[in-house]
Amino acid sequence: MAGKTLFDKIWDTHLVREEPDGTTLLYIDRQLVHEVTSPQAFEGLKLAGRRPRRPAATLAVPDHNVPTTDRRLGIADAISAKQIQTLEDNCRDFSITLFGMNDIRQGVVHVIGPEQGFTLPGTTIVCGDSHTSTHGAFGALAFGIGTSEVEHVLATQCLVQKRPKTMEIRVDGVLSDRCSAKDIILAIIGKIGTAGGTGYVIEYTGSAIRALSMEGRMTLCNMSIEGGARAGMVAPDEKTVAYIKGRPLAPKGALFEQAVQAWEQLKTDSDAKYDATLVMRAEDIAPQVSWGTSPGMVLGVDQRVPDPATMTDDNTRKATERALEYMGLAANMPIADIKIDTVFIGSCTNSRIEDLRLAASLAKGKHVAKTVHAMVVPGSGLVKQQAEQEGLDTIFREAGFEWREAGCSMCLAMNADVLKPGERCASTSNRNFEGRQGAGGRTHLVSPAMAVAAAVEGHFIDIRHWS
C-alpha cells in the first residue's frame, strides 16, 4: 500500500462515510466561533429546536468588532454592540464556553485557539472564518466554513466535504537576516498567485520551515487561504509539543504522553505522493511588500513597482493598471520610495508574542516618523499581558506607537480603527483588497520588522541593511 501524506492520515481517521462520487462526511473535532459568522447559525438551531451535539467541542470569542481602546467605556457602535451581545446570549443559551470582551483570554480567534491548547495536532478544526488555516501550523486539518456549515457542525459535529488534493511546498535553506515567515508566505503567493492553491491542501516542508517557531508556522499557514488553498499544514515536531505542553486546554499527565506518541505518527510517509510540489530556496526571499490590491501583487522591497506597459497579457495589464491607480503608485518607482502614513502591527497573521518581541527589538531607541501614525494591537489579552511583563509596551510607547487592546482592529476595520480615504498603511495583516482597511484606504502587506522600519523611516526600507 502506498504511503500516506499528513493530510491523508488526518482525513482518513475522520472519515465517517464516503460516497462513490467522493462526497465525504467528515467528523469535526473542534469548532471556534466568533460574533460575525455565528448569529444565523444559532438562529437556525433555535428555529429547528436543536441543541449543539457536543458543546464542549466549541469555543467562542468576540474579536472582529471589539474596540481596541478603553473598554470600560463600552461599545459606541450600535451594530458592533449588538453582535457582541448576541454572541454572549447564544453562548449562554447553548452552554458554549465564551471568552467575553473583558476576559483576559479574549483575542483574535486564531490567536486564542493555539494559546489555550484548544488547537491540537491530528484534529479537524473549523471556524466560520477563512483564516482558520492558521491552526494547520500544529499539524491539524483546519479550514474556514460558511455560516450554514457552522450550524451543521454545531448540530451534528460533522461536515460534508469533497476530498481536496495535496500540494507540497518545500522551502529549504536559510532565510536572510530579519526575514521571516511572513516573507516566505508572501513570496509563495507572489509565485503561485491567489488561485495557485485552489483545490489543494498545502503541506509546508523543508529545512526553512522546520527552522520556524510555532508563531512563524502560524503566520505561514494563516495566509495559505490567500494563495487559494483550502488549508495549510506543517507536520508536528518537538517545537509543536513544547508549545502545547501545559496550555490550559491541552491534555495533561499520562494523557499528554499518549497524545505525544500519537502525534509522532503525524508525518508524511517517505513513499507518499503529493498531487503537486513546489520547491523554493529561503536565500532567494527578500523582505516582501505588496504593491497592489491582492496578496499576489507582491515583490521584494529591492524591486520596482511593475509597469503595465510591458505586459502582454490583457487581463494582467488591466488589473495592474487598476491596482496602481487605486494604490496611487507610479509604474517603475522603487518600492523603497513609497511613503506611508499609517502602520498597523496586529492581526491573526502577526500579533503573537514573538512578533511583538521582534518588533519591539527593532523599535527600541528609535522613533516613529512625524508623518506616521503607528499602532500595535496584540493578538490576545494574554499576549498583551505577557508583552507588558516584558516591558515591550514601554518600548513601543517611547518609540511613538500606540499600544491597544486585543482584537482584529485595523485588519478589516469593522471597529473604530479605520484608514481614511487615500491613507497608506504598512500593515502586518493578510489582505489588501480595495477598502479592506477602510474605504479608499491603501494597504501594503509586510512583516512586523518591515512595518517597524517603515514607521521609523516614513517609507519602506530594506531591513537587511537597516541600522
Ligand SMILES: CC(C)[C@H](C(=O)O)[C@@H](O)C(=O)O
Ligand atoms: C469576518 C470573517 C468572515 C472574515 C473571514 O472569513 O476571513 C474576516 O475574518 C476576514 O479576515 O476577512
Ligand code: SF4
Ligand atoms: S485578524 Fe483579520 S484576518 Fe484575522 S480573523 Fe480578524 S479580520 Fe480576519
